[in-house]
Amino acid sequence: MTVAIDRATGKRRGDREPGPGLGGRLKRGYHKHWYAYAMIAPVAVVLGVLVLYPLVYGLYLTLTDANSLNTVRTIGVNHIDATYKFIGLDNYADILWGPTAYDRFWSHFVWTIAWTAVCVALHYTVGLGLALLLNQKLRGRTLYRLILVLPWAVPTFVTVFGWRFMLADGGIINSALDALHLPSPSWLEDTFWQRFAAIMVNTWCGVPFMMVSLLGGLQSIDASLYEAAEMDGASAWQRFRYVTVPGLRTVSSTVVLLGIIWTFNQFAVIFLLFGNTAPDAQILVTWAYYLGFGQQPRDFAQSAAYGILLLAILIVFTSFYRRWLNRNEQQLAI
């Protein structure tokens, strides 16, 4: 799909002539690309200072026993120096193999994986279905589109409040279920139903992004392909299978990857829906936040260690995903 032509020079990439030495290459590269680097510099600086440095520092914190009782702090007029010490990999060992590691890490881990898989699958299928419907010639489709994007346009914490009203014990959903003589579960207390509710709310919030992205992808599929398929007598299903699906491949692989990353790190929905009342419905991100900021004493080191583990999981996953895409000769849209 990619036309491998260097857009700056018009040369074909890949078979460049043997370059000069490293120093000379750097110098030439600098002369040719200085403005590219200048354009990237602001991002590089901001990300370097506010993301990479904190990451390195956070990595260091995970090797210590820092918590809110032994870090630098000021009580009244007294400035107290940090007294935490280096303890090596003990935090990781404790999280992964320590006593009650199953309750603290592995149960959350399994739930996080299930949460990510279910949410992204629902986002994608519902989003694709709606996008296909909106891509037809249909009266009032602009209006439908406007309404369907609304869950994305309203800030998450507002909509989550709305859902809390609806899911509360005497809320509208349980009243409606009662009226239909169906059992009315306690959505915000029972573990299973908490998880169900979290997935439901997150699906509601996440579908619009998928829908709009896939709609954009659908609209960029060349109409003549459908025409040709129809001439050859392809049925609707065959047109979907052999024209639409391949046409959406690059968009799909990108939005699915983004969706997985965002859902895996989805903080707002679960945190706002349950606060600290649902220890078993916490995914790893909210659990790490709880350890570091939601309890006393705040356990910074463990919290950061969870964060690093999360990051490691995502990076491993992404590299496998990338390799899998490469094997199928698909391209991420980057």
Added chain:
Amino acid sequence: MSTSTAPTPASAPVSKENPVKAPKAPKAPRRVRRRGETGLAGSLASHGVLTVASLIALFPILWLVYLSLGPDKDDYLHPGGIWDKMTFANYTFVLEHTKFFDWLKSSLIVTLGTTAIGVLIAATTGYAVSRMRFPGYKKFMWVLLVTQMFPVAVLMVPMYQILSDLKLIDNYFGLVLVYCTTVIPYSAWLLKGYFDTIPFEIDEAGRVDGLTPFGTFFRLILPLAKPGLAVAAFYNFLTAFSEVAFASTFMLSDDKYTLAVGLQSFVSEHDAQRNLMAATAVLIALPAAAFFYLVQKNLVTGLTAGGTKG
């Protein structure tokens, strides 16, 4: 396909008041159906599914608005009673008794700051990555993707320390910088995709006519990339507007709270007063919705214009 809407319980109460509108089929002579047109049954089914989906999308928001009109704190348990005693009292109470306008001001400063700075920086980055094959550009895109993966928990403590070293705690600019780190990577990705769809000949023409690389970018490419920029702005605005975790940690004085944090603190103070909570939530949703309708026209073209190019 048409059944792929997830059956959420919200559809149960709304689907009753959802008669599928049956347009009267005109008694026209049989005509040949053209390509792209669906039969009557198909279009009825599409309308039905889309109407149900729209109702599901709308209902939680409308319900919140409706509840916010009830004057009593337990009204959400007896929603039927609200209809007779609707009042805007909750809104006036919230506007008069909280620092709503202070919060709105800080929210707007932080959000618009993030949007402006974020879009500008993301645009230069996206352009550089889209047009110039400098060494390491692909790695750079992956670095941007990886920054999306950082969980809040790792960054919070170190960021707090850096910001307090830079004297940026409790400071609008500090929060803007923090938000930029979260919004720029995706915006840059998005804009790179959009710039990829703008023909490279335009750049060449600009260069031939003597524009510098920056001149080409600002005077030719940016005006052409408006849909992409609008989507990036939308994304930045919403992300910054609804962020809670950083804002509640980094903003300390209560007249500098953003709306999201203000609502949180208001909730913990007036825990039982759900009618007031609902009213605050609606007030907060208004600026975001207004911004959304400003840019929504560009949403579909802007979001994936480039996503289809390899």
